[in-house]
Amino acid sequence: MIELQHLTKRFATKAGTLVALQDISLTIQDGDIFGIIGMSGAGKSTLVRCINMLEKPDEGSVIVNGRKMETLDARGLREARREIAMIFQQFNLLMQRNCLKNVCFPMELAGVPKDKAEARARELLELVGLPDKAESYPAQLSGGQKQRVAIARALATDPKVLLCDEATSALDPNTTHAILQLIQNINKELGITVVIITHQMSVVEQVCQNVAILDAGKVVEQGSVAEIFSNPKTPAARRLVFPAGAPQGELPAGHRLVRVAFNGTQTTDKPLVASLAIECGALVSIVAADTRIVNGQTLGSMLLALPDNADEAEKAIAYIRTYPGLTYEEVQA
Amino acid sequence: MEFLFASDEWQVLLDNLPNLPFATWESFYATAISTILAMVVGLPLGVLLVAGEKDGVLPLPGWLMTLLNAVINLLRSVPFLILMIAVLPLSMVVLGTSIGTPASIIPLFIASFPFVSRLVETSLREVDGGVIEAAQSMGATPLQIIIKVMIPESLPSLIANATIAMTTILGYSAMAGIIGGGGLGQIAINYGYYRYKYLIMVVATVLLVIMVQIFQSIGTWLAVRCDKRLRK
Ligand SMILES: Nc1ncnc2c1ncn2[C@@H]1O[C@H](COP(=O)(O)OP(=O)(O)OP(=O)(O)O)[C@@H](O)[C@H]1O
Ligand SMILES: [Mg+2]
Numbered sequence: 001m002i003e004l005q006h007l008t009k010r011f012a013t014k015a016g017t018l019v020a021l022q023d024i025s026l027t028i029q030d031g032d033i034f035g036i037i038g039m040s041g042a043g044k045s046t047l048v049r050c051i052n053m054l055e056k057p058d059e060g061s062v063i064v065n066g067r068k069m070e071t072l073d074a075r076g077l078r079e080a081r082r083e084i085a086m087i088f089q090q091f092n093l094l095m096q097r098n099c100l101k102n103v104c105f106p107m108e109l110a111g112v113p114k115d116k117a118e119a120r121a122r123e124l125l126e127l128v129g130l131p132d133k134a135e136s137y138p139a140q141l142s143g144g145q146k147q148r149v150a151i152a153r154a155l156a157t158d159p160k161v162l163l164c165d166e167a168t169s170a171l172d173p174n175t176t177h178a179i180l181q182l183i184q185n186i187n188k189e190l191g192i193t194v195v196i197i198t199h200q201m202s203v204v205e206q207v208c209q210n211v212a213i214l215d216a217g218k219v220v221e222q223g224s225v226a227e228i229f230s231n232p233k234t235p236a237a238r239r240l241v242f243p244a245g246a247p248q249g250e251l252p253a254g255h256r257l258v259r260v261a262f263n264g265t266q267t268t269d270k271p272l273v274a275s276l277a278i279e280c281g282a283l284v285s286i287v288a289a290d291t292r293i294v295n296g297q298t299l300g301s302m303l304l305a306l307p308d309n310a311d312e313a314e315k316a317i318a319y320i321r322t323y324p325g326l327t328y329e330e331v332q333a
Numbered sequence: 334m335e336f337l338f339a340s341d342e343w344q345v346l347l348d349n350l351p352n353l354p355f356a357t358w359e360s361f362y363a364t365a366i367s368t369i370l371a372m373v374v375g376l377p378l379g380v381l382l383v384a385g386e387k388d389g390v391l392p393l394p395g396w397l398m399t400l401l402n403a404v405i406n407l408l409r410s411v412p413f414l415i416l417m418i419a420v421l422p423l424s425m426v427v428l429g430t431s432i433g434t435p436a437s438i439i440p441l442f443i444a445s446f447p448f449v450s451r452l453v454e455t456s457l458r459e460v461d462g463g464v465i466e467a468a469q470s471m472g473a474t475p476l477q478i479i480i481k482v483m484i485p486e487s488l489p490s491l492i493a494n495a496t497i498a499m500t501t502i503l504g505y506s507a508m509a510g511i512i513g514g515g516g517l518g519q520i521a522i523n524y525g526y527y528r529y530k531y532l533i534m535v536v537a538t539v540l541l542v543i544m545v546q547i548f549q550s551i552g553t554w555l556a557v558r559c560d561k562r563l564r565k
Contacts, residue, residue, distance in 0.1 A: 052470055078472035085471070092467035095562045096485050106471040108481070137561040157471070 379453025
């Protein structure tokens with residue numbers, strides 16, 4: 001379990017003190033895939049770097065598997081870090097070592113005998129799908145392949161936690177998908193707790209169970225992915241969940257607008273807009289829609305323009321209110 | 334170019350021809366040994382210059398870093414000619430003589446290790462901070478980071494810079510000929526400068542140029558060969 005308690009981190013800059021993290025409290029359960037999402041500069045990297053003390057928090061506590069990280073001495077910290085592996089956006093492989101030696105590297109640091117380390121490294125390269133690249137150098141690999149080697153390297157010391165800082169941000173969508181799938185498999189098969197830092201909602205959607213939304217150094221929302229996605233409450237969360245958002249400037253004037261958010265429990269064989277038309281005779285038009293299927297459930301939101309007729313509009317609202325699996329709110333044009 | 338047609342020029346060259354191989358050897362070994370000594374001292378110093386910084390892997394007290402930088406800058410700013418004369422007494426104490434090729438190694442070393450420290454520093458700074466951070470995240474000790482990450486990752490650059498150091502030291506060693514340091518430099522100065530025999534001076538200089546070319550070619554070849562960042 002990873003517990004962050006009242007974490008605060010400040011940076012001294014020329015312009016004054018910059019509060020990168022402010023009173024962050026989070027709990028990440030064992031075996032979870034936990035997403036931390038936020039806009040650029042929100043403090044995501046700083047947060048994840050506090051977990052393994054690459055960044056020392058100014059206040060608060062980081063407890064990983066019962067170890068209070070900020071109280072450890074240099075030696076204790078090195079030992080704790082062997083259980084907390086990390087992968088990076090820029091892969092950070094050793095360019096002068098071949099893949100096998102890269103995967104051996106953390107074992108070398110820990111004093112594992114060479115032949116044992118190499119045997120294990122070959123197993124891990126097999127696990128990440130690159131058994132034939134053992135003798136290749138990182139410069140000879142594609143980005144996706146480099147990240148696979150980095151994942152194999154991260155797994156070499158049998159960590160309990162895998163921290164991923166924008167691990168797929170340098171990759172194309174297909175490769176991103178494949179790497180996330182690999183991370184998901186590792187989580188399932190090895191039971192490793194995964195923390196994924198990203199600014200892409202699609203990444204959280206694909207693999208995360210729980211998510212925290214970071215905005216300007218604060219956690220503004222946290223909960224299960226389905227919960228947050230279906231009903232983002234804060235402006236920061238809405239910006240992330242509905243990047244397209246409601247096109248405020250172009251809203252058709254003179255209509256009542258309703259935003260409906262699906263929370264993933266409705267039956268998909270009963271489409272809302274069609275039902276509105278058939279069952280209560282209200283013809284609504286879709287102004288904006290951003291829905292997606294996550295873990296087999298429909299999530300997201302739609303912006304609907306209600307009929308001009310006031311009675312029909314009221315009827316539509318009454319219908320929407322009783323419709324299962326969604327929340328709604330009226331939006332001012 | 335009249336000197337090419339003067340018979341005494343050719344006579345001096347012929348007389349000295351048997352000395353040239355040995356002089357070449359003297360120049361080579363003074364350079365090689367000085368370079369090795371300068372690397373032995375300059376490499377750790379260069380490592381300290383990078384690792385000892387405030388946000389380095391092995392932060393050292395600020396005053397120590399300031400002192401280290403000041404001493405290196407001071408030694409680097411003394412012209413070699415003056416340094417050479419200044420350390421004559423030291424050569425007397427250490428080797429019992431201040432002339433000859435072994436004696437020239439002392440000023441060569443003192444003049445070049447600060448230079449080598451800076452070259453090493455430059456090479457080590459090229460190592461990507463992300464890679465060092467990755468090693469830290471795996472629980473590497475500062476020493477492990479230096480030995481297993483910083484130095485191997487910058488090896489091609491270190492070799493290229495060692496080559497620059499060696500060719501520069503070869504140039505200095507020729508200057509050491511002024512104080513009787515032996516080698517091709519001494520032949521060039523003794524005949525060319527003191528006795529106006531230009532032909533032999535030109536020949537000695539050409540030999541030095543050829544040595545620089547050879548060092549540089551071997552160095553470049555090694556640096557490229559060991560660099561795994563290049564796709565092959
Ligand atoms: N070492 C540092 N010194 C000073 N300021 C820093 C330092 N590291 C980060 N910051 C500042 O802290 C804030 C958060 O940075 P951080 O790198 O955590 O953001 P991020 O959410 O990871 O952004 P991105 O998505 O762009 O990677 C930024 O304003 C950044 O400028
Ligand atoms: Mg970041």
